[in-house]
Amino acid sequence: MSARRIALALFALGALGALLAGCAPIDAVRGIAGRWQQDGDSAAFYDVGSVAPGRPGEIVRSQALVGPPAGSRAWRILYHSTDQDDRDIVVSGIVVMPTAPSPPSGRAIVSWAHPTTGVAPVCAPSRTIGGTSLIPGLHGFLAAGDVVAAADYPGLGVANPSSYLIGRAEGRSVLDAARAARNLIGSEAGTDLLLWGHSQGGQAALFAAQEQRAYAPELRLRALAVAAPASDLAALLRDHLDDLSGVAIGSYAYSAYAAAYDVPLDGILTAEGIAATPSMTRLCLLSQVGAIHSIARPLVGGYTTADPGSTEPWASLLAENTPGGVPIGVPILVAQGLRTSWWTPPSPPRSSVACARRGSTCATCGCRRTVMAWSRSRPAARWRAGSARCRPAPCRPPRADTPRSAPRHPTGTPDRLNRPSTGGRTPGAGRHEAGHRW
Template identity: 35%
Template sequence: MPREVTSNKVTSNKMTSNTFSRTPATAICLGAMVLSLLAAPAQAGAASDFYAVAPSEIAGPPGTLLRAEPVAPPGGAAAAYRILYRSRGAAGQPVVVSGVVAAPPAGAGPHPVVTWGHGTTGIAPVCAPSRFPQRDFARIAGLGSLLADGDVVVATDYQGLGAGREHPYLVGASEAHAMIDAVRAARALPGLRAGRRFASWGFSEGGQAALFTGAVARSYAPELRLEGVAAVSAPTELRRLLNGDIGSLAGQVVASFAAVTWSRTYRLPIGEVVRPQAMPTLEHIASLCSSDLPERVTLGLAAAAYAGEGGLLVPGATQRAEWRRLIAANSVPARQGAPVYLAQGDADDLVAPAATRDFARRLCHDGVALDYQEVPFADHGGAEIASAGGATGWLAARLSGARPVSDCGQVDTARR
């Protein structure tokens, strides 16, 4: 069996006087002044005006920082910003994406960057985590540890949340591009001294995004250097996810978000996979967010309308040829360009532990250095909490240059 997660954090050896010798705090202060000027047009109106994008702003190099405004920094951060930057959608089309950045205490730099992928918040633009920066920062597992280690932390909203019309849910390439271009945008912020070395880290949908980042970073952003990928409760095999969860309320929500956005993103008739009588419920679910408990209760009540009717999807929906192709394309490839930390709760009723174990074996077969943690008695969200210390410690080791240790010998003997 893979070893169990403990609460002990791997000791970071990055905080040395040679690596992070202090510099005058004026660098961060000067950066904040410049960013205040950059952000002035956005701050003149309502907060939502920050996300308004003119058509002329969209085209341009991915990772270009378009707009930034200072926000109240979380504990342990020297400064924080809401940002708007250029990226690429799943088909390579130019898009604009939003997010937030937290800067560590001033140091010599260059600072490594950790790009964070959040779990499901919805697919409507109003569901963007960066609309509420303090809540957004609070949801980043291990943020305080990452900042104390001297890392710049950037959290993307993904394409379509905040800026845009709709988030392409569980579309791996789009998520990965948003996470990588967030690193590029952070490097353009004055005074932060964000370096080109980075790691990806995410939970649930964000775990899928972090793993897709590992698969495409080398080709998409050759100027950056990916040091590690950490993912917890990550849906890696979407056919099993959708088939296994159609009967649950959470699964109905996941299936609804995927059906709506995939039909629009890939221009497929939604009637092939959704029951006609369920369409009003589906559209209602698509308009809701899941950022907090009241919102999740509302979503559950909406999904419950079809819980006893065989669900929202038609029988065999995931076996339709075009949908089957998309499920395969957005299931995580085992090829990774960096070591991987993978955590999974063994009581997760949304992402099947067996699917994660199978993915772990595929990583090992492909020669990836893997740290695999299975958390006893942890459900989907519980695994995130229980593994946060282990994950951030593992990230600290990767970003300090420590050699990864592989668990593949233990994974091969884990129960199937």
């Protein structure tokens, strides 16, 4: 991949990260949920039964998708990957490629890591009708000639234990989705890799970047962009101990860790919280958020018994799954919303500070305008042009005087007692925030 191509890729990724981190307006987010319709006819595709172990990225089966974007072909795929304990698993996802001729060196691969959708198998993006429309920037990447791979993560699509916020498992599934794209006949994918993730997917993409050299050395990582990444898990859960998001999304995280690490939930959740958690984890965030919140709302303030960031073994497990401990060595774009009229953002993404310490080329962007990142009407050229405000540069820790939309405690956490009015609604209720770090 030429230096110019890398620059253009960062330009596009930067624009997308900036737009997503700016916090999509409520109507746009509702539009995403409106497109979240499960494909009931696809269930048999995900029933893998007994499958012999395979090489990471090896295709188990594929199925052409009906109605891909104009000028492209798309497949729903099952492929081999490995979990956090190096066990062979089967993961699902989507691959989309342009129909235009590929360059002699093969197409670059953009591996997209999606934000939180849920932890039940039916919550997988690839199991929705029109799942390709949920990949931000897809049309721009296809126009640039790229192949786009989108992992569902372990536990989504194919029935496996949930990998929610388990960095190695998520990151490996993102890398193996790129490998699967190369193994898919007709994809014409090369070895150049661009990683792009949002929210939960930001953590997954950061772990994929950290693991790439040792785990997938045949791929050539060229750039990484993350928007509103889950970059400090202990702080993230601590910031939401007493709100609706902390219960709803916490149910996903605590149950996944309990299963993956054999940790009893009674060390962190109340008896009422333990009883309600299975009901929340069966529901999908974008299509059933009202039902999740109806279960979670009575538990606000009474879901956890302690701060997981200072309670063992949870504190160590969260630290283990927080990105930033391994040098990445490629240009990185970290984008985070700074101000909206209806949401108080958390402190700047700590991954940008870790990036600065690691010596990578990094840009940290704060976008103060509310923008519609998910709109199909915004052409890729506009996305690319928007990145002028977020150019890669030597990474520096975020400034302490960054403007905020609400007063903050001396500790730097949002002052929930002084948030702007939300018209009587619980902040964040009923919507999935693009600028949020889930």
